[in-house]
Amino acid sequence: MHGESTSRKNHPSLCSDFFLFGFLIVFLLSFHHGCCKSDIHNGYRLTLAVPVEYSVGFIGRAFLMETNQMAPNFKAALSVEAVNGRYSCSLEVFLGDVKVWNSGHYSQFYVSEKCVLQLTERGDLLLKGPKNRVGWRTGTSRQGVERLQILKTGNLVLLDALNLIKWQSFNFPTDVILWGQSLNVATRLTSFPTNSTEFYTFEIQHDKIALYLHSGKWNYSYWEFKPSKNRNITYIFLGTKGLEIYNDKAKKIAQIFSSPLDPLRFLTLGNKTGNLGLYYYSDDEHNFKAAFQAINNTCDLPLACKPCGICTFSNSCSSIHLLTQKDKGNSGCGEGVPGEVLCGREKVEMLELHGVTSVLKIAPKRVNVSKDLCANLCIDDCECVAALYSSDVRECKIYGVVIGVKQIERGYGLSYMVKVPKGTQTSHGKSNLKKWVIILVGVVDGLIILLVFGGLTYYLVQKRRKKLLAIETDNNTT
Numbered sequence: 460m461h462g463e464s465t466s467r468k469n470h471p472s473l474c475s476d477f478f479l480f481g482f483l484i485v486f487l488l489s490f491h492h493g494c495c496k497s498d499i500h501n502g503y504r505l506t507l508a509v510p511v512e513y514s515v516g517f518i519g520r521a522f523l524m525e526t527n528q529m530a531p532n533f534k535a536a537l538s539v540e541a542v543n544g545r546y547s548c549s550l551e552v553f554l555g556d557v558k559v560w561n562s563g564h565y566s567q568f569y570v571s572e573k574c575v576l577q578l579t580e581r582g583d584l585l586l587k588g589p590k591n592r593v594g595w596r597t598g599t600s601r602q603g604v605e606r607l608q609i610l611k612t613g614n615l616v617l618l619d620a621l622n623l624i625k626w627q628s629f630n631f632p633t634d635v636i637l638w639g640q641s642l643n644v645a646t647r648l649t650s651f652p653t654n655s656t657e658f659y660t661f662e663i664q665h666d667k668i669a670l671y672l673h674s675g676k677w678n679y680s681y682w683e684f685k686p687s688k689n690r691n692i693t694y695i696f697l698g699t700k701g702l703e704i705y706n707d708k709a710k711k712i713a714q715i716f717s718s719p720l721d722p723l724r725f726l727t728l729g730n731k732t733g734n735l736g737l738y739y740y741s742d743d744e745h746n747f748k749a750a751f752q753a754i755n756n757t758c759d760l761p762l763a764c765k766p767c768g769i770c771t772f773s774n775s776c777s778s779i780h781l782l783t784q785k786d787k788g789n790s791g792c793g794e795g796v797p798g799e800v801l802c803g804r805e806k807v808e809m810l811e812l813h814g815v816t817s818v819l820k821i822a823p824k825r826v827n828v829s830k831d832l833c834a835n836l837c838i839d840d841c842e843c844v845a846a847l848y849s850s851d852v853r854e855c856k857i858y859g860v861v862i863g864v865k866q867i868e869r870g871y872g873l874s875y876m877v878k879v880p881k882g883t884q885t886s887h888g889k890s891n892l893k894k895w896v897i898i899l900v901g902v903v904d905g906l907i908i909l910l911v912f913g914g915l916t917y918y919l920v921q922k923r924r925k926k927l928l929a930i931e932t933d934n935n936t937t
């Protein structure tokens with residue numbers, strides 16, 4: 460990934476490029492079938508050598524087919540990439556420099572020695588490692604497949620003698636929808652899972668299209684778009700001017716329009732930000748530019764800040780620091796030490812932060828409850844680390860992560876509560892000197908660093924803090 464971001468260049472005239480230690484070394488592999496036609500036939504075989512030693516950022520890539528179009532065109536490549544300490548072997552499709560499909564998106568095929576792509580005589584397309592170990596296949600043996608072709612739409616297809624499609628990459632969407640591609644209800648795009656615990660999805664549901672953050676076994680929606688009048692969605696389609704939404708009679712029921720006049724090329728779910736974007740190609744600047752982004756305010760992105768961070772009005776991150784004398788800096792705003800059970804009224808309590816909310820919506824929320832009950836629901840739930848209570852609608856949301864927290868104007872009747880070890884808060888009136896809390900807000904933002912050294916200082920600061928900070932703890936709610 461490192462090599463890619465620093466040194467990937469477009470070499471339309473060459474069929475392969477290798478990235479080694481971040482430097483670009485270009486090889487020209489000689490192919491039996493010549494360079495980059497738009498199809499290959501049964502019996503085709505291509506082998507890439509895998510380095511003996513692991514080197515971070517290594518990418519070895521051989522382009523085997525490309526479309527005959529103006530730049531940026533589509534290319535199919537066999538790649539060996541350094542991923543998580545091993546080498547992954549995959550078949551990929553590129554539009555210009557952008558990876559738009561990858562056979563290893565959901566499950567990497569790790570190899571040593573060699574990475575082989577083969578279209579067998581029986582018409583099965585497969586990836587193999589040493590000792591003929593198969594890591595991925597289309598499973599199209601004996602279906603009359605005669606060739607693999609990359610279509611002008613970027614769809615990678617296996618065709619029979621009558622040009623009927625027997626397998627196509629469009630049926631296995633990853634994190635991109637190309638122009639002309641559709642996606643059915645109850646399917647999804649998934650961001651490349653850099654770590655298995657947190658990833659994003661773009662879901663097509665009957666009543667809406669929505670973005671979700673998945674964290675552990677929990678999921679949270681952070682953006683959604685609903686057709687009016689509760690119309691039922693059957694599929695979506697990426698058209699020239701926007702993302703079109705259709706019902707079961709193939710009638711367009713809604714559309715997300717993009718702004719520029721240039722035709723859209725693809726939709727992607729950002730693997731770092733989790734934002735959904737529609738992109739066009741700028742001929743002047745020779746790169747892809749966003750024509751629409753689902754989320755246009757940084758603080759509305761779930762991971763705008765690290766866990767336990769607060770995204771402030773100036774779009775910077777402040778951290779929620781809770782220090783107890785017992786374990787300095789380790790209470791991690793309630794997420795605790797792995798393995799430690801964080802629940803029970805003797806062990807934990809809820810610390811309330813004013814002037815903040817969460818951008819994460821959660822489906823199984825509790826309604827018509829009191830604030831105390833909401834706090835107790837979180838205290839008793841060992842997986843809960845934070846809760847958001849809305850006093851207007853008496854609604855309680857329970858979270859398994861302290862993520863997506865952002866600053867808002869006060870006075871919306873929202874209370875964001877973070878689970879902390881019991882005794883973190885000082886009881887009103889008599890301050891507990893042994894266990895105290897420092898809430899640092901605005902370290903980055905307001906250049907305000909607040910240090911509390913004892914009960915006396917604590918009192919003085921209490922008075923000032925109300926004026927200085929928009930976000931503070933409420934000590935009156937124990």
Ligand SMILES: *[C@@H]1O[C@H](CO)[C@@H](O)[C@H](O)[C@H]1NC(C)=O
Pocket residue numbers: 460463557558559651653730731
């Ligand atoms: C995110 O996606 C881009 C383009 O698809 C890819 O080049 C990059 O490696 C991905 N980043 C991560 C962290 O997976």
Ligand SMILES: *[C@@H]1O[C@H](CO)[C@@H](O)[C@H](O)[C@H]1NC(C)=O
Pocket residue numbers: 653654657658730731762
């Ligand atoms: C993956 O985990 C690391 C910490 O282990 C975190 O910093 C990073 O944001 C996570 N990536 C995603 C895409 O969630």
Ligand SMILES: *[C@@H]1O[C@H](CO)[C@@H](O)[C@H](O)[C@H]1NC(C)=O
Pocket residue numbers: 662671676677678
């Ligand atoms: C979110 O989690 C719930 C409960 O585990 C599950 O029923 C639902 O299908 C999930 N939603 C998505 C979009 O994955």
Ligand SMILES: *[C@@H]1O[C@H](CO)[C@@H](O)[C@H](O)[C@H]1NC(C)=O
Pocket residue numbers: 665666689691692
């Ligand atoms: C939408 O259509 C599906 C399948 O036809 C059906 O199961 C579902 O109940 C419908 N949803 C709504 C909200 O009408």
Ligand SMILES: *[C@@H]1O[C@H](CO)[C@@H](O)[C@H](O)[C@H]1NC(C)=O
Pocket residue numbers: 753755756
């Ligand atoms: C940002 O998004 C909101 C709704 O998501 C929209 O109303 C607003 O016009 C957008 N602003 C810009 C500058 O695109």
Ligand SMILES: *[C@@H]1O[C@H](CO)[C@@H](O)[C@H](O)[C@H]1NC(C)=O
Pocket residue numbers: 827
């Ligand atoms: C909410 O709770 C109150 C009393 O606890 C009850 O009278 C009322 O009917 C409830 N409202 C709903 C919508 O459940």
